[in-house]
Amino acid sequence: MKAAFITGYGGADKVIVGEQPKPDIPSGHIRIAMKAASVNPIDWKTVKGDLKALFKPPFPLMLGSDGAGIVESVGADVSEFQPGDAVYFRCHKLDTGTFAEYFTLPAELVASKPKNMTFEQAAAMPLVGLTVMQALTEKGGMRAGDKVLIHAGAGGVGTFAIQYAKTCGAYVATTASKKRNDLLTELGADEIIDYHSQNIEDELADYDIVLDTLGESVHDASYKILKPGGVLVTILGIPDNETIADYKANFIVKWVARLYNRKMQKRAAKRKAVYKHHLMYASGAQLAEITGLIEAGKIKAILDSTYPLGQIKAAFERSMTGRAQGKIIIKID
Numbered sequence: 619m620k621a622a623f624i625t626g627y628g629g630a631d632k633v634i635v636g637e638q639p640k641p642d643i644p645s646g647h648i649r650i651a652m653k654a655a656s657v658n659p660i661d662w663k664t665v666k667g668d669l670k671a672l673f674k675p676p677f678p679l680m681l682g683s684d685g686a687g688i689v690e691s692v693g694a695d696v697s698e699f700q701p702g703d704a705v706y707f708r709c710h711k712l713d714t715g716t717f718a719e720y721f722t723l724p725a726e727l728v729a730s731k732p733k734n735m736t737f738e739q740a741a742a743m744p745l746v747g748l749t750v751m752q753a754l755t756e757k758g759g760m761r762a763g764d765k766v767l768i769h770a771g772a773g774g775v776g777t778f779a780i781q782y783a784k785t786c787g788a789y790v791a792t793t794a795s796k797k798r799n800d801l802l803t804e805l806g807a808d809e810i811i812d813y814h815s816q817n818i819e820d821e822l823a824d825y826d827i828v829l830d831t832l833g834e835s836v837h838d839a840s841y842k843i844l845k846p847g848g849v850l851v852t853i854l855g856i857p858d859n860e861t862i863a864d865y866k867a868n869f870i871v872k873w874v875a876r877l878y879n880r881k882m883q884k885r886a887a888k889r890k891a892v893y894k895h896h897l898m899y900a901s902g903a904q905l906a907e908i909t910g911l912i913e914a915g916k917i918k919a920i921l922d923s924t925y926p927l928g929q930i931k932a933a934f935e936r937s938m939t940g941r942a943q944g945k946i947i948i949k950i951d
């Protein structure tokens with residue numbers, strides 16, 4: 619089958635589209651004929667070797683971690699899905715390879731594709747949807763009426779996060795370039811801060827939660843707008859000790875992670891705030907909840923651009939600019 623993979627770390631030019639064996643179907647797994655997959659910054663970070671401390675995969679390393687397609691066959695002990703079902707999913711942790719004609723994964727990580735979405739739109743949802751849902755509700759404890767700031771509202775994570783937080787009844791502020799105002803207003807943002815000309819600490823106060831999609835550079839200002847006890851949930855930086863323990867990281871990495879997280883927590887405590895890191899995980903059950911929100915018309919897909927599998931390098935280069943508005947999609951025929 620055709621698939622995108624690397625045989626060594628580097629830039630987008632390291633990505634090869636070539637032949638790889640069609641995956642087997644162990645018991646409890648399903649094999650999906652892929653229709654579309656989304657490009658996420660984690661894909662090119664993986665290509666660059668940024669995740670080497672967490673895991674050192676054997677080469678060739680297959681790329682891509684979420685997507686949508688049609689169930690081609692099911693393994694023994696699978697009753698939830700059958701051949702012909704339209705589905706979408708996020709793969710298990712580092713078990714990548716969705717930029718391919720076929721992908722196999724455990725059935726419990728899969729959910730039915732929203733009926734009101736194309737395969738390209740559905741492929742845009744799993745990684746960012748699960749990230750947002752977990753970061754805001756599990757880590758942030760978001761409730762109706764909370765004031766929530768979402769950094770980089772125009773990005774893949776941000777466009778989903780604004781819609782999700784609004785659906786949950788939050789008051790939502792976001793940072794973006796001015797040219798994104800129309801889109802972000804349409805998605806439901808209550809306040810939009812133009813990060814080129816405004817400072818969040820001059821515009822916002824008494825927030826319950828900040829979702830950080832940009833990294834440490836926005837932490838100090840974010841703490842200033844949080845109310846006492848408010849939570850900054852970051853999806854950048856070094857994962858917390860609990861998450862690191864789940865990966866095959868060596869003791870030095872675990873030690874560095876512990877020190878880093880302790881430092882970040884102390885910095886937050888000085889501002890009477892709480893620091894939390896979130897690394898998303900796959901869940902078919904949570905994805906089914908997202909299907910419900912999408913089919914109820916509460917969340918829609920925002921697509922930046924779509925590329926055929928053969929042009930995946932260009933898609934990676936687009937993502938690496940950090941300027942995408944919504945999601946970048948790879949269409950697989």
Ligand SMILES: NC(=O)c1ccc[n+]([C@@H]2O[C@H](COP(=O)([O-])OP(=O)(O)OC[C@H]3O[C@@H](n4cnc5c(N)ncnc54)[C@H](OP(=O)(O)O)[C@@H]3O)[C@@H](O)[C@H]2O)c1
Pocket residue numbers: 658659660745746749769770771772773774775776793794795798813831832852853854896897898899937940941942943944
């Ligand atoms: N921990 C996890 O589980 C997890 C999960 C998903 C993603 N992530 C990480 O989260 C980050 C964001 O992911 P993403 O998919 O949303 O990225 P993305 O789609 O590439 O983000 C691009 C967007 O960021 C905006 N942006 C850039 N700098 C900004 C700034 N200073 N202020 C406000 N907006 C800014 C850009 O708008 P302009 O063009 O207007 O600047 C653009 O629309 C990535 O680093 C990714 O690896 C982590």
